[in-house]
Amino acid sequence: MTTSPAPADGARRSLRETAYEALKARIIGLDLHPGQRLVERDIAAELGVSRVPLREALHQLESEGLVVLVPRQGALVAPFTRADVEQLFEVRESVEVLAFRLAALKRSDADLAAMGAAVDAARDALARHDDAATAAANAGFHAAVVHACGNPLLRSMLAPLDARVRWLFHLTKQRDTHEQCEEHAAMLAAIAARDADAVALLAHGHVTSGREPSLALAASWASAPIDPVEVTRTRNRGRQTA
Numbered sequence: 001m002t003t004s005p006a007p008a009d010g011a012r013r014s015l016r017e018t019a020y021e022a023l024k025a026r027i028i029g030l031d032l033h034p035g036q037r038l039v040e041r042d043i044a045a046e047l048g049v050s051r052v053p054l055r056e057a058l059h060q061l062e063s064e065g066l067v068v069l070v071p072r073q074g075a076l077v078a079p080f081t082r083a084d085v086e087q088l089f090e091v092r093e094s095v096e097v098l099a100f101r102l103a104a105l106k107r108s109d110a111d112l113a114a115m116g117a118a119v120d121a122a123r124d125a126l127a128r129h130d131d132a133a134t135a136a137a138n139a140g141f142h143a144a145v146v147h148a149c150g151n152p153l154l155r156s157m158l159a160p161l162d163a164r165v166r167w168l169f170h171l172t173k174q175r176d177t178h179e180q181c182e183e184h185a186a187m188l189a190a191i192a193a194r195d196a197d198a199v200a201l202l203a204h205g206h207v208t209s210g211r212e213p214s215l216a217l218a219a220s221w222a223s224a225p226i227d228p229v230e231v232t233r234t235r236n237r238g239r240q241t242a
Contacts, residue, residue, distance in 0.1 A: 015049045019057035022047055027066050027077055028166045029132065034080040038067070064163045080171065082215060088164055089211045093204065095158060096142070099149040100187060100203035104196040106150030114144040115188050122181045134177045135169040141184045145191070172214045180210075 023043070026032045044054045058075050061067040069075050103111065118141035125133035142165060146158050183206045190199035 015053035016056040016060075019043075019047050019049050019054045020060050023057060023061060024064075024066065024163060027061070028163060028170055029136075030170055032077050034077050036077045038075040038077065040074065064160050066163055066167070080167065084164075085168065085214055088161070088168060089207065089214070091161065092165070092207050095154065096146075096207060097200055097203045099146050099151075099154060099158065100191070101196045101200040102149040102151055102154065103145045104191045104194050104199045107148040107191055107194075111144065111148035112188075112192055115141055115148070115191065118144050119181065119184050119188055122177070122184065126177055126181055131177065132170065134181070135172075136166070138177070138180055138184065139166040139169040141188075145187075148191070168214065172210070172217050180206075183209075 023032070023038075032038070038058070040051055040054060040058075044051050047054070058067055058069060062069050062075075066078055067075050068078050107115075118137050122134050122137035122141065125131075125137055143162060146155055146162070149155065183202065187199050187202045187206065190202055
């Protein structure tokens with residue numbers, strides 16, 4: 001009996017990245033909901049990968065707070081509660097404002113172009129009444145600002161938050177997206193002018209103004225208390241699948 005050779009490291013990384021990106025997009029875009037069980041066999045078949053790269057992808061998603069892994073039982077999409085939203089805003093009010101300030105001081109022309117493209121994409125999606133695309137573009141603007149901050153340490157600190165911020169934009173896409181787009185445009189203008197004080201003030205107001213509306217919306221989508229061990233028990237497989 002012969003066996004197929006194991007995939008080379010590069011091929012396995014490619015499969016892992018394929019699984020990672022696909023699952024991340026589905027979680028952030030709410031195709032997979034907080035608390036939903038992820039059945040490895042079903043997902044592996046759907047994505048066309050083996051369980052090894054899939055498990056590596058799940059571990060990577062766990063490190064970003066998007067997945068909960070229960071040893072010897074399985075995985076589920078991480079619950080997202082009101083407390084999670086509160087904690088995320090507490091962090092954003094500090095480190096994200098710093099990123100905006102540094103972006104004004106260190107941005108390049110390419111950074112400005114990326115931020116401008118995100119603002120334009122958000123306005124275009126808003127005109128089409130495409131809430132999901134508007135949320136994605138608005139999250140992309142924040143990601144472009146972080147990239148422009150010119151501080152690798154700050155970028156590394158914010159990297160694990162990127163997925164959760166994108167998730168938050170999708171979860172709260174019923175907010176006043178027109179107001180968000182205009183606030184982004186104002187911050188872009190301040191960054192273009194290299195006015196660090198002005199953009200820091202605008203950024204702080206932008207983040208804090210979204211706090212209460214986001215918490216209010218949390219009542220409609222926040223996860224009920226979940227026991228990950230119970231969710232991932234074998235007998236629940238038929239009730240919560242990917």
